[in-house]
Amino acid sequence: MEPPPAAAPPAPSSSFLRRHAVAIGFLLPATIMLGVWIVYPTIYTIWRSFFGRNGGFVGIDNYKAIFTTHILVKAIENTAIWILVAPALVTAIGLVFAVLTERIRWAVAFKTVVFMPMAISLFATGVIWHVMYIKDPSQGAVNAGIGAVRSWFEAPGVLQSANPSTPTLTGSPQSGFVLRKPLAAGGTAELGLTAIPPDEVPAAAKQAVTPRSKEGAITGVVWRDFSPGGGTPGKVENGELGLPGVTVDLFDSSGKQVQTTTAADDGTFTFADVKGSGLRAGVDSSTFAAPYGGVSWLGPKLITPAIIISYIWVWAGFAMVVIGAGLAAISREVLEAARTDGATEWQVFRRITVPMLAPVLSVVFITMLINVLKVFDVIISIAPGSTQSDAAVIAVQMWRQSFGGSNNFGLGSAIAVFLFVLVVPVLLLNVRRFRREV
Amino acid sequence: MTTYEAEAPVVIRDPSEAPAARIGRFVTKLPMQIFLLCVGVLWLIPALGLFLTSLLSPTDYAVEGWWKVIAHPHLATWANYGEVWNHTDIPHSLLLTAEIAVGGTLLPIVIAASAGYAFAWIDFPGRDWLFVIVIALLVVPLQMALIPMFRLYNTLGIYDTVIGLILFHTAFGLPFAIFLLRNFFIGIPRDILESARIDGASEIRIFLRLILPLGLPAIASLAIFQFLWTWNDLLVALTMAQSKQPITVAIFSQLRQFGSNIDIIAPASFMSLVIPLGVFFAFQRYFVQGLLAGSVK
The missing domain is CATH 1.10.3720.10 (MetI-like)
Structure with missing residues (x-):
């Protein structure tokens, strides 16, 4: 690339241009694009942040506004939650998946499934999870899942609601029903209920049976005291069904619950070994326990954790794949040597795998940190209008203040600069890492 | 570190290994296998949910969860896609x-x-x-x-x-x-x-x-x-x-x-x-x- 020695050197600047014409040619398009679309706007935005909505100089008022306006302070808090929670969780989950998939034979299938959301736009991710998080458990899958798990521990009531069929029974579905008439051993309790829709009667129900008195015990029946055409309230009649599964209680004279049992298919029940008198039988309120109503994931309290979960769904695959590659590079011999020396799997993980992976883990963590600061689409699309402000982070508020109606370019610029300041440490870290390599 | 380790790590098996040892290893790995299987299924659910939701007619959507489509395939319709x-x-x-x-x-x-x-x-x-x-x-x-x-x-x-x-x-x-x-x-x-x-x-x-x-x-x-x-x-x-x-x-x-x-x-x-x-x-x-x-x- 030396210029021909015979030629007289022209003016230095033009000789520089000529000597490096090739390099300049190759770099010019990129330089123009980066200059016009990134460098110029960065400088302009910093400059603009010191001017108000209408262009008058306001000093640092826009920056003061960031820390004093309620919704912006909320956005800063949310950003802080995101920064503290999301990168660490994504890295940790990615690490666990990467380590575990090393030991299974269907790792490719697993990795593909977990990695797949990376191809899905964060916007569509928001739509997907908006559907997942619907509050009604009959429509929102997350609450349906929680409801199903809950029903293992705490069965929902057999009935939704009922009324007593005669005034001999008092109370409400919320408090339970109790017979007015006190009982003693040998007595019978007839607990008639009405206002139960036919499709709510348990499928196992059989014809109700009038209880027979029994020595030393209280027997009874709980039944749907209604037959087409009416029938006589308070009497077990043909065609009236027992209410299996209903919880019945026995209280002593002071109102303390002494026994509890559930009704059989024909509605009958027995309290054995009854002592004393003045006892009262009744239907327990748990019979009418309301079905699970669902967690309000998209409400103001849980919206940020809910969105972070959806974000983890997207990014865990990234962490898993990158950490997995780092794991593959760790020498097997070191791990094997430790195992031979009697180290447990946990010790190997804790003392060898994690320290050796530290550089990869920090890269994943920092990449996620940068991503988290820019999170926008998923919040916009997942949060319903009523909780948009509760969910917003800095990046979202930058857009909303600038383009979302209020068109305050001064404040928007200041928020953008604030965001930029947050990524500067990472910027410096990247540059330092590169300079060390060269 | 630019190669993707897509293949499962090669496990070199000792052909003389007793079947009992193989079964033993399988059993000790079982909880982990089940855990990963659950995670995999969990990871598929959201995208599947969107797809099945897209197959529900608006009237069915108002009353049914999308998972009902799995048990009742007759609920599914491509009508929404035609509309889109x-x-x-x-x-x-x-x-x-x-x-x-x-x-x-x-x-x-x-x-x-x-x-x-x-x-x-x-x-x-x-x-x-x-x-x-x-x-x-x-x-x-x-x-x-x-x-x-x-x-x-x-x-x-x-x-x-x-x-x-x-x-x-x-x-x-x-x-x-x-x-x-x-x-x-x-x-x-x-x-x-x-x-x-x-x-x-x-x-x-x-x-x-x-x-x-x-x-x-x-x-x-x-x-x-x-x-x-x-x-x-x-x-x-x-x-x-x-x-x-x-x-x-x-x-x-x-x-x-x-x-x-x-x-x-x-x-x-x-x-x-x-x-x-x-x-x-x-x-x-x-x-x-x-x-x-x-x-x-």
Whole structure:
């Protein structure tokens, strides 16, 4: 690339241009694009942040506004939650998946499934999870899942609601029903209920049976005291069904619950070994326990954790794949040597795998940190209008203040600069890492 | 560390290993296998949920959970997709998205490849300094450019144009693209380039005939990244365009009445996923390579 020695050197600047014409040619398009679309706007935005909505100089008022306006302070808090929670969780989950998939034979299938959301736009991710998080458990899958798990521990009531069929029974579905008439051993309790829709009667129900008195015990029946055409309230009649599964209680004279049992298919029940008198039988309120109503994931309290979960769904695959590659590079011999020396799997993980992976883990963590600061689409699309402000982070508020109606370019610029300041440490870290390599 | 470890680690089995030992190992691994299986299923549910929701008629959606479709396949209908297909905006939006994504993929590749070549193989003063600037620009948030470019686009008359969106994606894709390609090009053996130069090949010729073909794996990785990024964009299109709505923005404007028109939103969202997912599955290997080259050094 030396210029021909015979030629007289022209003016230095033009000789520089000529000597490096090739390099300049190759770099010019990129330089123009980066200059016009990134460098110029960065400088302009910093400059603009010191001017108000209408262009008058306001000093640092826009920056003061960031820390004093309620919704912006909320956005800063949310950003802080995101920064503290999301990168660490994504890295940790990615690490666990990467380590575990090393030991299974269907790792490719697993990795593909977990990695797949990376191809899905964060916007569509928001739509997907908006559907997942619907509050009604009959429509929102997350609450349906929680409801199903809950029903293992705490069965929902057999009935939704009922009324007593005669005034001999008092109370409400919320408090339970109790017979007015006190009982003693040998007595019978007839607990008639009405206002139960036919499709709510348990499928196992059989014809109700009038209880027979029994020595030393209280027997009874709980039944749907209604037959087409009416029938006589308070009497077990043909065609009236027992209410299996209903919880019945026995209280002593002071109102303390002494026994509890559930009704059989024909509605009958027995309290054995009854002592004393003045006892009262009744239907327990748990019979009418309301079905699970669902967690309000998209409400103001849980919206940020809910969105972070959806974000983890997207990014865990990234962490898993990158950490997995780092794991593959760790020498097997070191791990094997430790195992031979009697180290447990946990010790190997804790003392060898994690320290050796530290550089990869920090890269994943920092990449996620940068991503988290820019999170926008998923919040916009997942949060319903009523909780948009509760969910917003800095990046979202930058857009909303600038383009979302209020068109305050001064404040928007200041928020953008604030965001930029947050990524500067990472910027410096990247540059330092590169300079060390060269 | 640029090879994707997609294959399960090779387990060397001792053929003489007793069956009992094999069963024992299988049993000790069982809880982990079950755990991972559950995680895998859990990970599939959300996307499956969107797909099944898109198959429910609006009246069924109002009363049924989407999982009911699995047990009652007769609930499923393609009617929503027919409706979306005949929608006034959405098919047009998909086409527009494709235009933006293709342009926003090709242009940065061309520009970044030439810059990457210069950074890797042409000597000029200040080369490292310029590259440091590129690295610094890697993390500049897009939000920094929105306000100035919104104004500039209006002045230049490229607000609300496809070319304006393509240029924006190109510029913000460049730092990563240059970084990735420069790092790949620098690994090309020096001998190949030196001998081409001694043979008198021009730099342009070397670039076109040597660097680009040799750099194809990295260019493929980059292409997939850039394609997914532009296809999936919401923020840029929302800010720099009004009538030129790519699919994300089109759905976003539907979203403002969420709940009432899920029969449009769900199928349209699913349609917007099909192409990125297809690209992802077809070129997963390149995608992962790019990811590792970009994040792990």
